[in-house]
Amino acid sequence: MFGFTEEQIRRYSRQIILPHVGGKGQRKLLESKVLLIGAGGLGSPAGLYLAAAGVGTLGFVDFDVVDISNLHRQVLHHTHDLGRPKTESAEETIRALNPDVQVIRHQEMLTSENALDIFADYDVIVDGSDNFPAKYLANDACVLLGKPLVFGAVFQFDGQATVFLPGNGPCYRCIFPEPPPPGAVPSCQEAGVFGVVPGIIGSIQAAEAIKLLLGLGRSLAGRLLIFDGLAMEFMDVKIERNPDCPVCGDHPTVTELIDYELFCGLRSHA
Secondary structure, eight states, X not given: OOOOOHHHHHHTHHHHTSTTTHHHHHHHHXXXXXXXXXXXXXXXXXHHHHHXXXXXXXXXXXXXXXXXXXXXXXXXXXXXXXXXXXXXXXXXXHHHHOTTOEEEEXXXXXXXXXXXXXXXXXXXXXXXXXXXXXXXHXXXXXXXXXXXXXXXXXXXXXXXXXXXXXXXXXXXXXXXXXXXXXXXXXXXXXXOBOTHHXXXXXXXXXXXXXXXXXXOSOOSBTEEEEEETTTTEEEEEEOOOOTTOTTTSSSOSOOSOOOHHHHTTSSOOO
């Protein structure tokens, strides 16, 4: 009825029998497109679960190569991938897991010049970036395009996740109007990260993306889920849209993408 092959019926059988998915939902997933910003700690588990679920097109935007220090958390990649572009390694792993999935490789840095063009073809954007300029850029591009953004962040033993739905709740700037001063928040390279934390947060991002694609349940929109890995506790914090937000507020002042490295203080005005 839904045009599945016998192999697809077997592959997705445990998902198709779910009362809120069925054949119609599985067909919807196969026709959906999700972009992952980053093929690293968050993008790896999110990408694997989205592929396993049968999301038909996955895009990865990443300009980095696989380093041995990545392997304790970036489960898309293996020792034999060292030195390879992460998008190339990700495509190989995804295709080995599920040949139904088309992988589109964006082997480039996400910038103000290319973000709108890259995002335009996708239904949901999953933010697995690890720096503030990329997060503000992803947020603003999604608001301007009206695209759902599934946010994730990790630091040492902790993680955060939420969903930003333009026109229906807050955006990233509503929670964090200004980036922290340069150097105030150390990178994973400087501070370290507990390898399973990105796995937990990335899996939550995959779940939220699938729910958005299928229109299932209650999303994390309007709620920031905070995970404490040492205490093994989750905290759910209500977040609200800021009517004075420069991007999604009642009178937005940011109506086009800006220089986000300059905004985050990583480049001088000179």
